Amino acid sequence: MPLSLAPRVLAPRVLALALVVSAFVTECPARSPLSSAQPVIVSPDATTAAPAEKLALRGRTLIPLHSTLIGQGGVTRLNFSGALSIHNASATNILAIEKIEYRNGSGQLIESYLNDPIYLKPYASLQVTIAQDDVRGGTGASFTVDWSTAQGSDEPLIEAVMTSYTGPHSYAILSPGRRVSRPQ
Numbered sequence: 001m002p003l004s005l006a007p008r009v010l011a012p013r014v015l016a017l018a019l020v021v022s023a024f025v026t027e028c029p030a031r032s033p034l035s036s037a038q039p040v041i042v043s044p045d046a047t048t049a050a051p052a053e054k055l056a057l058r059g060r061t062l063i064p065l066h067s068t069l070i071g072q073g074g075v076t077r078l079n080f081s082g083a084l085s086i087h088n089a090s091a092t093n094i095l096a097i098e099k100i101e102y103r104n105g106s107g108q109l110i111e112s113y114l115n116d117p118i119y120l121k122p123y124a125s126l127q128v129t130i131a132q133d134d135v136r137g138g139t140g141a142s143f144t145v146d147w148s149t150a151q152g153s154d155e156p157l158i159e160a161v162m163t164s165y166t167g168p169h170s171y172a173i174l175s176p177g178r179r180v181s182r183p184q
Contacts, residue, residue, distance in 0.1 A: 039129040040100070040113055046124035050117070051094050055148035057155075060182035062144055064175045065102075065160040067130055067137035078171070080162035081132035084143050088120040089154040095120045096148040100128060105140025132164060146182060155179065 065082045088095035097120065100113040113128055120126065130137070147156055158177035163170065 039131075040126060041129065042118060042120075042126035043124075046120055046126065048094060048119050048121050050096070050119055051150075053150070055094070055096050056151040057153060058146075058148045058182060059155060060144055060146050060180050061156070061158045061177040062142055062180045063158055063160045063177035065130065065137065065141045065143055066139065066162055066173065066175070067141045068135050068139050070139060078164055078166065079132050079135055080164045080171070080173070082130040082141075082160055082162045084128040084130075084145075084160050085125060085158070086120075086127075086145060086147075087125040087157040088122055088149075089157045090149060091122050091154075093122065093150040093153040095124075095153075095156055097126065097145065098148060099144070099146035101144045102128075102130070102137065103142050103144070104136060105138040110136050110141075143177075144180075145177070 063084060065084060067080055067082060069078045069080065070076070071078060084100070086095075086097060086100075097114065097118045101109055102111045102113070104110055118126065128143070130141075143160065145156075145158055149155070160175040160177075162173045162175065164172075
């Protein structure tokens with residue numbers, strides 16, 4: 001690459017990296033309901049205290065997150081980083097995120113991310129990140145998210161975005177969540 005093009009090509013990548021690092025450093029609350037050293041990103045301004053009334057609408061969402069894809073008839077392996085995004089879709093009600101679990105392709109629990117519920121304000125969100133070199137989930141990894149909100153409220157919007165960068169190539173996959181039965 002000619003030197004005259006290098007700053008224009010690299011500047012957006014450096015800025016994006018700076019923003020990601022900044023998010024990790026500035027958005028983690030001092031006392032958190034998160035397990036220690038977990039890759040959950042939530043702004044302190046996005047959370048609130050538990051509501052006084054019981055949240056009657058309870059649900060579970062399953063979200064596929066393919067941390068590894070196999071290609072070319074099993075010859076090639078491509079690892080992806082992942083970001084699970086949980087959005088409170090309500091304009092007026094609080095969303096309680098009670099449990100976030102990451103499982104491998106065999107359905108075995110890899111990691112559970114919350115010690116206590118997180119209460120998201122209307123339209124607020126949080127993210128859970130999986131690094132590209134974290135291949136514990138394998139080819140059939142998934143998240144389950146247990147949540148509660150007020151009766152008649154909008155259900156949360158939960159999806160995963162997976163990205164992979166290998167040499168000059170980049171790949172991205174969007175994986176929507178689907179509501180499934182929640183054990184009582």
